[in-house]
Amino acid sequence: MATLCLPYQLSPEQTEKLDTIIQRHRPLQKRDVLIHNGEPLKFLYAVRSGSLKSYTLDSQGSEQIIDFHLPGDVIGFDGLIDGNHRSYTQALETTMLCEIPIQSLDQLSAELPGLRKQMLRLMSGELHASKTLLGTLNHHSAQQRLANFLVTLSSRFQQRGLSSRSFRLSMTRADIGNYLGLSVETVSRILTQLQSEGVLAVQNKLVEITEPERLRALAA
Amino acid sequence: MATLCLPYQLSPEQTEKLDTIIQRHRPLQKRDVLIHNGEPLKFLYAVRSGSLKSYTLDSQGSEQIIDFHLPGDVIGFDGLIDGNHRSYTQALETTMLCEIPIQSLDQLSAELPGLRKQMLRLMSGELHASKTLLGTLNHHSAQQRLANFLVTLSSRFQQRGLSSRSFRLSMTRADIGNYLGLSVETVSRILTQLQSEGVLAVQNKLVEITEPERLRALAA
DNA sequence: ACGAATCGTTGATTTACGTCAAAGTGACTT
DNA sequence: AAGTCACTTTGACGTAAATCAACGATTCGT
Numbered sequence: 001m002a003t004l005c006l007p008y009q010l011s012p013e014q015t016e017k018l019d020t021i022i023q024r025h026r027p028l029q030k031r032d033v034l035i036h037n038g039e040p041l042k043f044l045y046a047v048r049s050g051s052l053k054s055y056t057l058d059s060q061g062s063e064q065i066i067d068f069h070l071p072g073d074v075i076g077f078d079g080l081i082d083g084n085h086r087s088y089t090q091a092l093e094t095t096m097l098c099e100i101p102i103q104s105l106d107q108l109s110a111e112l113p114g115l116r117k118q119m120l121r122l123m124s125g126e127l128h129a130s131k132t133l134l135g136t137l138n139h140h141s142a143q144q145r146l147a148n149f150l151v152t153l154s155s156r157f158q159q160r161g162l163s164s165r166s167f168r169l170s171m172t173r174a175d176i177g178n179y180l181g182l183s184v185e186t187v188s189r190i191l192t193q194l195q196s197e198g199v200l201a202v203q204n205k206l207v208e209i210t211e212p213e214r215l216r217a218l219a220a
Numbered sequence: 221m222a223t224l225c226l227p228y229q230l231s232p233e234q235t236e237k238l239d240t241i242i243q244r245h246r247p248l249q250k251r252d253v254l255i256h257n258g259e260p261l262k263f264l265y266a267v268r269s270g271s272l273k274s275y276t277l278d279s280q281g282s283e284q285i286i287d288f289h290l291p292g293d294v295i296g297f298d299g300l301i302d303g304n305h306r307s308y309t310q311a312l313e314t315t316m317l318c319e320i321p322i323q324s325l326d327q328l329s330a331e332l333p334g335l336r337k338q339m340l341r342l343m344s345g346e347l348h349a350s351k352t353l354l355g356t357l358n359h360h361s362a363q364q365r366l367a368n369f370l371v372t373l374s375s376r377f378q379q380r381g382l383s384s385r386s387f388r389l390s391m392t393r394a395d396i397g398n399y400l401g402l403s404v405e406t407v408s409r410i411l412t413q414l415q416s417e418g419v420l421a422v423q424n425k426l427v428e429i430t431e432p433e434r435l436r437a438l439a440a
Numbered sequence: 441a442c443g444a445a446t447c448g449t450t451g452a453t454t455t456a457c458g459t460c461a462a463a464g465t466g467a468c469t470t
Numbered sequence: 471a472a473g474t475c476a477c478t479t480t481g482a483c484g485t486a487a488a489t490c491a492a493c494g495a496t497t498c499g500t
Contacts, residue, residue, distance in 0.1 A: 080344035124300035135284035138401030181358030
């Protein structure tokens with residue numbers, strides 16, 4: 001169970017201890033909301049399959065997408081500030097999760113330096129990703145942003161043992177645009193443009209990266 | 221010493237233990253580089269006075285400013301992923317720091333749940349700030365971004381017991397523009413515009429927020 | 441299996457902000 | 471004190487991407 005949910009380098013002994021605190025969560029359907037803004041943080045969630053988006057609502061009530069979560073990701077770190085979640089998290093498709101009680105995790109991490117390190121690594125990685133993205137969005141054109149988005153997705157899939165060349169975009173174009181600070185129309189236009197240039201083959205939600213090298217060059 | 225460097229709610233006993241591992245760092249002069257990208261991470265640094273900027277260099281060698289650090293901030297969390305720093309960090313003015321050896325901190329945090337919680341809180345807060353900023357930059361106009369930047373700075377100064385109404389911008393307009401994804405010219409124009417509207421009084425690096433309410437409204 | 445709703449594409453037009461250019465202001469050096 | 475250099479401001483102009491609009495294509499619910 002623990003290896004399914006937190007597939008990282010932990011010793012058998014550590015894995016066994018983790019198993020005692022991790023629970024399977026009921027499956028989410030598309031559009032189900034897992035986390036509501038302001039809720040007390042009781043669990044972290046590890047994504048086993050499917051995907052989700054996290055977002056906040058601004059003063060006018062419109063969504064600001066902060067993050068997409070894929071299998072292997074752990075959700076909830078940003079709520080540790082004050083023990084309350086700081087965003088909404090919603091399933092983009094049927095999704096399986098594990099739940100990890102915060103309190104038990106904290107106690108366990110006092111005993112297991114490896115686990116402690118692993119948690120720090122996860123948070124640190126997320127922090128780094130978020131800051132990198134910031135830099136990327138600030139200083140790049142729409143095409144570069146989208147190329148970068150696809151490259152990042154691709155390498156995340158690869159890390160999880162899935163195909164890095166072809167995958168399904170579980171989020172809508174509107175979601176992508178929102179996340180990248182672009183309009184839906186721009187996202188659409190650039191996708192067709194990349195396709196006509198032979199870098200991608202797009203068919204609805206399915207994307208095949210036909211020339212990974214050129215895409216990576218565009219993302220720079 | 222510990223209270224100076226990590227001024228948070230810790231018991232006297234905890235503070236005492238912290239004191240044993242925290243060292244004073246030599247003062248930095250303006251433009252001194254504290255951290256180089258790729259360096260192994262041995263210490264976290266707490267800012268006692270002054271300020272710094274963190275940035276990465278993109279493929280063309282140009283700066284991408286990721287963060288500004290004020291007194292009370294702790295620098296280095298994003299390097300915990302793999303034990304190497306992921307950015308450069310440079311002093312914007314004469315700056316005093318404490319250094320906190322990572323290894324000792326880790327050992328100590330196994331004993332002290334309060335310290336562990338504090339570290340998580342700091343990282344989580346940074347993560348949240350970074351994600352919030354992302355949303356802000358993606359969906360707002362130049363004026364809103366700048367207003368937001370000033371409001372955020374103001375409240376960070378306030379949290380540290382400094383004036384929230386008037387303060388010195390230790391970074392250049394170019395730095396601000398880089399950070400917010402705007403050109404220098406736009407930053408300058410908007411500052412003069414906000415001044416002519418009576419929201420700010422700008423005099424070189426000195427900013428006075430004359431109408432905090434209106435500024436906050438613009439930041440929304 | 442059907443209609444309705446959501447999602448995606450494409451085109452025409454507008455605009456906020458970047459770029460280019462040049463001059464003004466302050467701040468470190470000798 | 472003078473001169474250099476880095477920073478800031480202001481104006482004219484160009485452009486990337488937003489907005490507006492209308493129409494296909496999928497997906498969803500009954």
